[in-house]
Amino acid sequence: MFEEKSELTTVQGGIPQEIEENPNHQLLLSCEGNIREECQGTYISKARTLFTIGFYDHAVLEYWNRAITDLKDKLTIYGLEHFPSELNLKIKTREDISNIKDSQVIEGCYLLGIIDDEAYTFLKHCLAVRNNFTAAHDTESPIDPLEALNLIKNCVKYVLQRDVPSPAMTINDLLQYIQSENFDVDHFKEVIKDQSPKIIESFLRRIFSEYIDPQTTKDYRDNLKLIIKEVWDKVGEEVKSDMGQRLMQLKLEDEVDKSLYAMDFILQVKGMKYIPKTVRKHIFIKKSREFLHAHSGFNNFYTEVSHAKELEELGFNIPDEAMKAYVKAITFSYTGNSWGISDGAEPYNQSMIENLPTKGKKCY
Template identity: 25%
Template sequence: MKHEMIPATSSINPHQKENLNLKEIESGLMTYLQEMGLPTQSVLVPVEHRINVFRNLPSSLERLSNEGKSNSLYISKFVAAVTAGLFDSALNYLWDETINELRNRVIHYDINYFFDNAVKSQEKRKRLKDESDLDKIDDSELIYGSREIGLISELGFKHLDYIRYMRNWASAAHPNQNELTGLQLISWLETCINEVISLPLSNITIEIKKLLTNIKVNTISEEEAKQIATFFQDFSKEQANNLAQGLFGIYTRHDTTVQVRENIHRLLPFLWGFVDEETRNLLGVKYGKFVANNDQDEQNNARSFLEVVNAESYIPDGLRATEIETALENLLSAHRGINNFYSEPPLARELKRLVGDSSQVPQQINTNYVNTLVEVFLTNGNGVAWDAETIYLELIRQFNANQALIAILSFDNEIISSRLQHSLCQKKYKELLEIVRVKVTSQAVLELINAIEAFNGPLDKIKKDSSFERKVNALKQIIQ
């Protein structure tokens, strides 16, 4: 068979624009579409934008090892889609590569530790056993859970959350008329490579992985537990909270061995002092859910876990806290999904039914209740779930002064801060401030509201501003 020689001018050389044959390829494709009677307008992005991608592609791929490049199938598809001028498809392939890498990282870290931190619904959590269940985790849960256990950084989470938003609303995943530029696309490629695909694990994340393995396969003595406990002093608040939730998940599973529970017995008292009140309350609520669902083995194990650190006071007095917490979990799961405009309203009505006509919710879930309402009220950045928003407004207007303060300070919450990258969410947050302003009597809180409204920078950056950090730390002391 005789092979046809390919002219040099057909090669893609990012340094010699004149050698690009993209215009010729495009011209042939447009002619074919015309002959077929198909649209030719707004199908392909301009050649100049494609050149911008190819010009920056070599430096963007430098952080990938040769093995990493050879395994990056979706990046090859990304390049092919860029060549064709289909940037919406290219973004979709880039996201596929990122999600594929995150799943591999989760599998090679600790799958159950991931599930325990990523999945808030206990009912859903019970259905997740091993890596074959990862396809039951949606993208928002995957990146959120990866952040929780340290597989990506806070900054990486924020960037990925934005790219996920763009993938959902500006890629070929859904019909749209958004225009993407080459510089945007290459920037997102660099983010995915730097924050996920080539990102090394932090030392603490590696040590937590070793600890989880050690707990499951070895016997930890009292003396060894004391030595391990010195490591807890290097934890951030989030790392301590996440490890506590992971240990709770291990301890309460019915197939956990006696030896593993004894290891946790020895370690937990050292860790407990680093766990915040919100997480302690959450574990108490989880015990209440086991009681409500008549999960007797899990209930007994959860009770024993709390007894190790004399934490029975965190168990809810009644079942109302567990019912509201379940409603919050279901609402958040729907809100972060693709079809939230249709799935949110009935779940919002269920939450309203449980809360009633007052702002009184059990103390154990107060912060989560407020932050959940703020997140859903801010929207997903793309549009308002109109049938649910009237309910959110009604519940927010019922806030007491303490809940209003939690809502105002919600910009310090990592997920809500990420939402504030979007103009619609920024607008809704300022609307929220006006709603809760009437609840505020403290002059310091009113001054904070005025400072937020006068802030000239992007609202998603406000939590990192040193003057606001001081205000937040001072006002958090007011929250009971």
């Protein structure tokens, strides 16, 4: 008597609707369309079925479990040997990582840079929702379809649609490559561009130690000079400040050779401002006095050039205590003597005068 319909229906606002017409179902399908192909499969199809018949909490769990599995896969691909030691977990194999908490998976991915700040924040929120408002635990407030869709959307946006990371580089292997005859700067840049901040920070600390080692060969140090600025620019302020502190410590320990190489490293990366002011002021005063002495000495038009260059290369973060000596040196050289000025020193002097801070200009 009546035509039989095979389509599933849902109830929304007390009104039966075909699945294809249900806006929540359409939003779910839209999310699915952004999932990487290798992440499609049993979890996702099961979640779709559960969602369409109204078991939103169970659908959310399927999506969450797929997202956590994907994060574990990404940790494995990145290299379990790099798993953050801060979490105090012994992770050697894929089985080890299968047994840790979801919160630790998220934390590990964040510390390694596999997920960014935004993803970390939203995934932590998703975990709280999963723990308190889904079938994972007893709850008196079941999740509604909109909240379920929001969690599913975040699982897709921050995990399931994002590509797997490049395997983390092995620092020892990379250092050997830098020392080899096959070393190529452009290839090096390609290798490190997708590495996590954690790995880059560790690598910078290591090449700093290699650079300041008096036993390091000239060829090796020259190769390091080609790449240290590239690495330096990828790390945060805290790590850069640590390098400045290392230089101060070397000077306090009277490690003459190491402190000289450390100073050269800082100059190569234009990092003078990260040297503590107590040390930086003495560096500026010493270089300024040497410059002024060269100006007053024999053949000054020639000898001033290297001193002007060295002083200008220190940058323009001049401590107040060194300002007077600094301004005096560049002013005397810039104005010259009765025989004229040093043409070679003039562009460096011009640069230093143009970049004088307000306190320096008041010295005139």
